Amino acid sequence: MKILVELSLLFVLTLSGEAISSVLPFSFPGTLIAMFLLLFLMGSRIVKEEHLAISSAFFSRYMALFFVPAGVEIIENLEILKSSWLPLVAISIISLFITFFVSAKAVELVEAISHKKAEEEA
Amino acid sequence: MKELITSSPLFGIAITILTYYLGIKINQKTKKAIFNPLLIAELLIIAILIVFKIPFSAYNNGGAIINLFLGPVTAMLAYSIYRMRKLVKEHMLSIIAGTVAGSLASIVSIILLSRLFGLDESLSASLVPKSVTAPIAIAISTSLGGIRSLTVTALLLTGVAGNILAPFMIRLFRVRNRIAQGVAIGTASHVVGTSKALEMGEDIGAISSIALSFSGIITAIISMLVL
Numbered sequence: 024m025k026i027l028v029e030l031s032l033l034f035v036l037t038l039s040g041e042a043i044s045s046v047l048p049f050s051f052p053g054t055l056i057a058m059f060l061l062l063f064l065m066g067s068r069i070v071k072e073e074h075l076a077i078s079s080a081f082f083s084r085y086m087a088l089f090f091v092p093a094g095v096e097i098i099e100n101l102e103i104l105k106s107s108w109l110p111l112v113a114i115s116i117i118s119l120f121i122t123f124f125v126s127a128k129a130v131e132l133v134e135a136i137s138h139k140k141a142e143e144e145a
Numbered sequence: 146m147k148e149l150i151t152s153s154p155l156f157g158i159a160i161t162i163l164t165y166y167l168g169i170k171i172n173q174k175t176k177k178a179i180f181n182p183l184l185i186a187e188l189l190i191i192a193i194l195i196v197f198k199i200p201f202s203a204y205n206n207g208g209a210i211i212n213l214f215l216g217p218v219t220a221m222l223a224y225s226i227y228r229m230r231k232l233v234k235e236h237m238l239s240i241i242a243g244t245v246a247g248s249l250a251s252i253v254s255i256i257l258l259s260r261l262f263g264l265d266e267s268l269s270a271s272l273v274p275k276s277v278t279a280p281i282a283i284a285i286s287t288s289l290g291g292i293r294s295l296t297v298t299a300l301l302l303t304g305v306a307g308n309i310l311a312p313f314m315i316r317l318f319r320v321r322n323r324i325a326q327g328v329a330i331g332t333a334s335h336v337v338g339t340s341k342a343l344e345m346g347e348d349i350g351a352i353s354s355i356a357l358s359f360s361g362i363i364t365a366i367i368s369m370l371v372l
Contacts, residue, residue, distance in 0.1 A: 030217075037216040051365075052280030054219040055358055061223035072228065079224045082217070083350070086340040087183040087308070088165045089218050092157070092208030093279065094187040094301040098194060098201050099294055103268075110262035111295075114272055115302045118254040119333050120314065122276055123307070126247025126356075127320040127329035133239040134322055 029078040032070070036061055151199045157207020164189040181309045183337070187301075219278070219336060222354035225343065229351030236324045240352065243325065244359040247332035251276040251360075252367060267292055274364055275299040278335045281361040285368050300335070307334020308341040327352025332360040 040057025044050075064070040097104070104111065150156055167189065168182030194204055226233060233240070252273055259269035271291035274282035279300060286296035311330050320326050323346070330342045331353035339357055343350030 033217040033220060037220050040216070040220065050284045052278070052284070052361075054216045054280055055278070055361065057216065057220035058223045058358065061220050062226055065223065065227040066230070072224075075221070075224055079221055082221045083225065083340075083343050085165075086218055086343065087337065088162070088186075089211055089214045090183060090301070090304070090337050090340075091161050091165055091186045091190065092205065092212045093215075093297060094183065094305065095190050095194070095204065095208060096201065096294060097187075097298045097301065098191050100298050103292075103295060104298070107264070107268065110259075110264055111268075111272070111299060112302065114255060114258040114262065114264075115275060115299050116306055117258060118251055118276070119303050119306055119310070121254040122247050122251040122333040123311075123314045123329045124318050125250035126243040126332040126360075127315075127318055127322075127325040129246035130236075130239045130243035130325035130328045131320070131322050133242045134236070134324060137238065 026077050029075050032074065033078060036064075147197070147199075148203075151197075151203045152206060154207040154210055157204045158210060159207070160190055160193060160204070161186065161208060161211050178309050178312060181305065183308060183340075184305050187305075215279070215336075222336075222339070222358075225347055225351040226354050229348055232324075232348055233351060233355055236352070239324055240328055240356055240359065243328035244332050244356050245363055247329065247356075248276070248360045248363040248367060251333070252364065266290065268295070271295040272299050273368060275303050276333055276335060277361040277364045278357055281365055282335075285365055289368060301337065304334050304337025307338035311338060311341050311345075323349055324352055328356040331356030335361075 037054065037057045040055070040060060041053035043056050044053035061070065065072070164186040165182055168185035171185055172180050172182050190204065193199070194201065255272050255275070256269060259272060267290055270289035271286050273289060273291070274285035274296060277285070279297065282296050282300050283293055286293060307330060311334070314320075314329070315326055320329065326345075327342055327349040330338045330349070335357050339350060339353040342353035
């Protein structure tokens with residue numbers, strides 16, 4: 024029974040996110056609205072952790088499964104990939120490394136500064 | 146007979162779950178990052194479709210149903226963020242700094258690299274949003290004049306690469322701070338990378354989840370204002 028309640032909650036939330044997204048004056052994805060909605064509901068204790076315990080364990084364990092069909096869609100782009108796969112792959116991978124490096128180091132920098140401040144205050 | 150089986154939504158659902166299960170088994174046996182369950186499942190399905198000459202549209206009758214679950218799965222990220230709310234609040238400044246710097250680095254590096262490789266406008270516009278979560282990326286790509294399906298391809302490529310390479314990049318760049326690890330994974334490789342972050346620990350997963358939503362918003366704002 025509990026799993027039915029959990030799934031209803033999740034699907035109603037996602038649908039609400041889509042509904043809100045469709046009336047916004049700018050484009051913003053419904054799934055992220057649903058995420059912030061759930062965060063708000065949990066923060067205000069309307070939805071409690073145990074309300075989503077079973078489905079969250081399943082979804083976070085096997086999350087990657089749900090990306091499989093979107094990835095298979097690559098097959099629709101074989102023509103473009105055939106002619107320019109090298110730059111596309113190279114740019115994707117190189118910029119992945121650059122983005123990862125810059126954001127990690129930015130966080131480490133801020134963390135180091137705030138540590139120093141905390142120590143000076145102490 | 147073949148059409149009857151392959152055009153049923155059950156076909157797409159069955160081979161998606163089956164190949165993903167095989168992917169997990171192979172991954173557990175080999176314990177190698179390159180044998181990533183997501184990558185194995187995708188390659189196996191693509192191979193099946195090509196070998197048996199099954200059109201993507203037939204597979205996608207079932208694939209679209211699994212794809213539909215991405216909504217609830219993404220919304221569910223709020224659960225991890227909530228459980229780790231103390232950690233997220235404490236490090237909010239670092240998370241914002243990391244996502245802003247990372248999003249800028251992503252956009253600038255893609256534009257420069259596209260020029261370097263001599264890609265045309267529509268190809269580079271398709272690549273610009275490839276580090277952010279799919280729904281935002283598609284919206285950005287369309288408004289910049291990119292090709293939707295190519296954006297999805299580059300996005301998945303980046304996500305899967307991030308999923309596989311995250312532990313390697315953490316060692317390569319000596320990122321010891323777990324907050325930095327989470328922010329970098331979420332900013333550089335969106336939800337697909339975040340699924341790896343969740344495997345590495347709920348704290349990293351929660352930070353990565355909040356980072357992916359911030360970087361999506363920031364990338365959208367930058368591309369609307371500047372590009």
